[in-house]
Amino acid sequence: MNMDNSKKAWLYLLPSLILLGAFLLYPLLDVFVYSLEEGFNFASQTYLGVGGYNYLYVLHDPYFLQALKNTFILVLITVPVSTCLALLISVALSSVGALRQLYQTIYFLPYVTNTLAVGLVFMVLFQKTEYTDGMVNLLIQWFGGEGVDFINGPYWAKMFVLCFYTVWVVMPFKILVLTSALASVNQDYYRAARVDGTSRLRTFTRITLPMIAPMLVYLVITGFIGAFKAYSDAVALFGTDLNAAGMNTIVGYVYDMLYGDSGGYPSYASAAAMVLFVIVLTITCINLLVSRRQFRG
Amino acid sequence: MDIKLQNLTKRFPGRRRGGSGEVTAVSDLSLQIQDGTLVGLLGPSGCGKTTTLNMICGLEKPTSGRIFFGEEDVTDLPPEVRGVGMVFQNYALYPHLTVLQNILFPLENLKGAARPSREEMRRRAGEAAALVQIESLRDRRPRELSGGQQQRVAIARALVKMPRVLLLDEPLSNLDARLRLQTREEICKIQKKTGITTIFVTHDQEEAMSISDCIAVMKEGVLMQQGHPQRVYDDPSNLFVARFLGTPPINVFEAEIRGQVLYLLGQPVMGAPGVPDQPVWVGVRPEGFTPKEDGPVTCDLDRVEALGRDVSIVCTHPACAAGTVRAIVSSAREINTDCSKMRFGLQPDKVFLFHRDSGARIPFCPVS
Numbered sequence: 001m002n003m004d005n006s007k008k009a010w011l012y013l014l015p016s017l018i019l020l021g022a023f024l025l026y027p028l029l030d031v032f033v034y035s036l037e038e039g040f041n042f043a044s045q046t047y048l049g050v051g052g053y054n055y056l057y058v059l060h061d062p063y064f065l066q067a068l069k070n071t072f073i074l075v076l077i078t079v080p081v082s083t084c085l086a087l088l089i090s091v092a093l094s095s096v097g098a099l100r101q102l103y104q105t106i107y108f109l110p111y112v113t114n115t116l117a118v119g120l121v122f123m124v125l126f127q128k129t130e131y132t133d134g135m136v137n138l139l140i141q142w143f144g145g146e147g148v149d150f151i152n153g154p155y156w157a158k159m160f161v162l163c164f165y166t167v168w169v170v171m172p173f174k175i176l177v178l179t180s181a182l183a184s185v186n187q188d189y190y191r192a193a194r195v196d197g198t199s200r201l202r203t204f205t206r207i208t209l210p211m212i213a214p215m216l217v218y219l220v221i222t223g224f225i226g227a228f229k230a231y232s233d234a235v236a237l238f239g240t241d242l243n244a245a246g247m248n249t250i251v252g253y254v255y256d257m258l259y260g261d262s263g264g265y266p267s268y269a270s271a272a273a274m275v276l277f278v279i280v281l282t283i284t285c286i287n288l289l290v291s292r293r294q295f296r297g
Numbered sequence: 298m299d300i301k302l303q304n305l306t307k308r309f310p311g312r313r314r315g316g317s318g319e320v321t322a323v324s325d326l327s328l329q330i331q332d333g334t335l336v337g338l339l340g341p342s343g344c345g346k347t348t349t350l351n352m353i354c355g356l357e358k359p360t361s362g363r364i365f366f367g368e369e370d371v372t373d374l375p376p377e378v379r380g381v382g383m384v385f386q387n388y389a390l391y392p393h394l395t396v397l398q399n400i401l402f403p404l405e406n407l408k409g410a411a412r413p414s415r416e417e418m419r420r421r422a423g424e425a426a427a428l429v430q431i432e433s434l435r436d437r438r439p440r441e442l443s444g445g446q447q448q449r450v451a452i453a454r455a456l457v458k459m460p461r462v463l464l465l466d467e468p469l470s471n472l473d474a475r476l477r478l479q480t481r482e483e484i485c486k487i488q489k490k491t492g493i494t495t496i497f498v499t500h501d502q503e504e505a506m507s508i509s510d511c512i513a514v515m516k517e518g519v520l521m522q523q524g525h526p527q528r529v530y531d532d533p534s535n536l537f538v539a540r541f542l543g544t545p546p547i548n549v550f551e552a553e554i555r556g557q558v559l560y561l562l563g564q565p566v567m568g569a570p571g572v573p574d575q576p577v578w579v580g581v582r583p584e585g586f587t588p589k590e591d592g593p594v595t596c597d598l599d600r601v602e603a604l605g606r607d608v609s610i611v612c613t614h615p616a617c618a619a620g621t622v623r624a625i626v627s628s629a630r631e632i633n634t635d636c637s638k639m640r641f642g643l644q645p646d647k648v649f650l651f652h653r654d655s656g657a658r659i660p661f662c663p664v665s
């Protein structure tokens with residue numbers, strides 16, 4: 001009986017397993033194979049040898065190292081910042097009575113706006129050209145600061161804009177998820193806490209946070225994965241030649257290696273993609289382990 | 298702690314603009330509760346019991362009226378300084394905390410001089426757990442407990458602060474029948490042991506009658522009657538209270554007073570001296586019927602149900618509002634189930650008259 005059931009379950013799962021295998025597992029294996037083949041040529045489908053050469057090349061390529069550094073900075077800044085900000089805004093949103101719908105709509109607007117369009121707006125706001133210093137610089141100067149070109153200027157300024165932009169783009173979704181998570185917490189817990197004289201801070205840390213913890217974990221994990229795969233954001237701000245701008249990301253590097261001006265190296269691209277895969281896998285596993293321990297403790 | 302509710306009114310604003318659709322959940326409720334008693338707040342669903350409880354504990358602010366704990370006016374005090382313990386209908390135990398952590402939670406909220414040491418907290422939590430007999434469950438989480446056990450944890454959590462007043466909102470409604478019986482005894486026992494003034498809400502009249510020192514019956518936000526359960530049962534002030542108390546419920550007939558005599562379908566039943574001529578409702582408790590060969594009330598016999606100690610006679614009467622009439626008689630009495638008709642006499646103290654329109658009680662001294 002039990003055996004039958006599990007066989008049946010596999011049968012029902014078969015279509016999706018086949019699709020997953022064809023479009024996910026097979027390409028992954030294929031990329032892995034490519035990454036080990038030295039000097040693979042698409043046109044002739046030939047290669048020179050097998051080994052770790054591609055990895056060695058990629059790991060010594062300054063452009064790749066730059067992309068790796070950029071990606072890590074982006075991830076480490078934007079994931080915590082966007083999650084915390086989204087949590088703050090959601091808590092504030094769920095405690096306002098009037099106009100809540102309006103605020104919710106406003107905060108959700110960036111989500112339905114095209115990211116490239118948003119990028120263009122950011123560029124206009126931050127860029128310094130011969131004709132104008134740009135809105136942000138005018139503001140900085142008005143406060144008595146010194147203007148800086150955020151788009152073509154120093155590295156930290158460009159990184160700041162990229163992080164700002166990324167946080168801006170990922171926040172609406174997080175706010176949406178967290179406001180619904182907060183709304184689904186049974187009000188009786190808060191009533192019980194009030195009768196027992198629980199301070200607001202303690203109510204938040206001991207009741208609200210544990211109640212929405214599963215959603216927070218979900219947001220952090222998907223946030224990490226999403227930020228590691230960032231590419232279009234950088235393009236929207238700094239154009240397609242990211243290596244020249246020093247703002248490339250790992251996915252951008254992979255793309256450049258395949259199709260960019262200096263492209264045509266599927267083996268290097270595959271090796272870089274494998275490196276990214278291993279990084280994301282490791283981080284996700286760590287995330288899951290930590291969150292599981294949190295739940296137990 | 299004596300509790301005094303003075304003309305309490307709670308109105309919830311309507312959803313629509315301009316305040317239309319306003320709900321009056323509690324209307325001009327005045328109630329005195331003696332120190333150390335167990336009071337059952339009783340009424341059908343939606344009559345404002347929870348709202349009343351919320352106002353007493355401070356979760357809702359009354360629209361008007363005052364609440365006194367002893368001499369102290371607590372109407373404008375926030376819940377945490379009122380010294381109330383509350384058990385919510387769904388218990389509201391924090392699911393991510395263990396039983397012990399749940400019970401400790403209210404103590405850990407205390408600040409400054411009121412905050413006991415860690416050992417003292419543990420000792421008090423242990424005491425509260427012992428009182429409701431859940432010491433062995435202290436490291437479990439709420440979802441690993443049965444409904445009855447969760448209930449006890451909720452009571453322990455409410456008691457651990459040593460509140461002046463304990464409030465229980467439908468504490469038994471989520472339990473199965475057997476557990477309900479057992480738990481209500483235990484609530485009664487705990488209340489007697491601690492001597493804490495306790496108000497418990499229920500829509501089940503039997504529950505309220507069985508353990509309360511005093512019951513208060515509400516209908517649509519208005520207090521109908523208050524008093525010792527037996528007194529209220531024996532002397533209901535209106536048709537609603539008479540109908541709400543007692544299982545099986547009271548039998549209500551359409552009747553008429555003519556020339557100081559009560560008529561049921563034109564049949565004189567008993568004398569009603571001093572009552573003016575008018576159409577009335579007449580209520581007869583099931584135990585108020587006595588089978589009698591020449592009794593004035595004739596019913597069509599439907600069936601006889603043996604209940605062990607008693608026998609329930611189910612019959613129909615054309616003047617009966619509910620259709621069926623239920624009479625409870627002692628099983629020692631022989632009942633002839635062959636006849637299709639059954640004649641009853643009425644015990645005068647089990648018969649009540651009510652106004653046909655208002656349902657208010659009409660006092661009378663029956664003469665058979």
Ligand SMILES: Nc1ncnc2c1ncn2[C@@H]1O[C@H](COP(=O)(O)OP(=O)(O)O)[C@@H](O)[C@H]1O
Pocket residue numbers: 309310320321322340341342343344345346347348349
């Ligand atoms: N927060 C609220 N807003 C609007 N109406 C409410 C609210 N709470 C209760 N009510 C209304 O007040 C009435 C009494 O409710 P409640 O006190 O919960 O009844 P009970 O506990 O006796 O079942 C109901 O008609 C209910 O719809």
Ligand SMILES: [Mg+2]
Pocket residue numbers: 343346347466467
């Ligand atoms: Mg209720």
